[in-house]
Amino acid sequence: MSSVHRTYERPSADTIAWDLRDLPTHAVVIEFSIVSGEGETEAEPTVFPLSVERLATFDGPKEPHHAPFPRRFMPVFGGGCSDYCLLNVWIGPDAPGSVRDAAEQVVASLTTPP
Secondary structure: OEOOOOOOOOOOOOOOOOOOOOOOOOOEEEEEEEEOOOOOOOOOOOOOOOOHHHOEEEOOOOOOOOOOOOEEEEEEOOOOOOOEEEEEEEEOOOOOHHHHHHHHHHHHHOOOOO
C-alpha cells in the first residue's frame, strides 16, 4: 500500500527489496509479506492489534535502492506455523498527519490466520 501513485519495481532479479530510492518525503508505504521459514518457528505468536509505535526502526547501512528515510519493521508470527509475515512501514518525515493516521489504521487492521 502506498500513499503516492507509483509503480514499485525490484532493483534487480536477485533481491526481494523494492526500489524506493526516489520515494518522496511525504510518502507512506506499507508492505505485509509472507516469509518462508525452515520448519516450526520457536517464536511466540504476535499479539494483535499491531501499531506503528511497536515497530522497530532500521536505519542501518544504506543500499542504493533504499528509501531516503528509515524503515520500521516487525516480524509477525502466527501460532506454530513454519512461515511468518514481515511488516515493513516507511513513513516520510513530511507525511501529513492524515496519511500517518491512515497508516496506523491499516497496520492495526492486519492479522494472520489462526
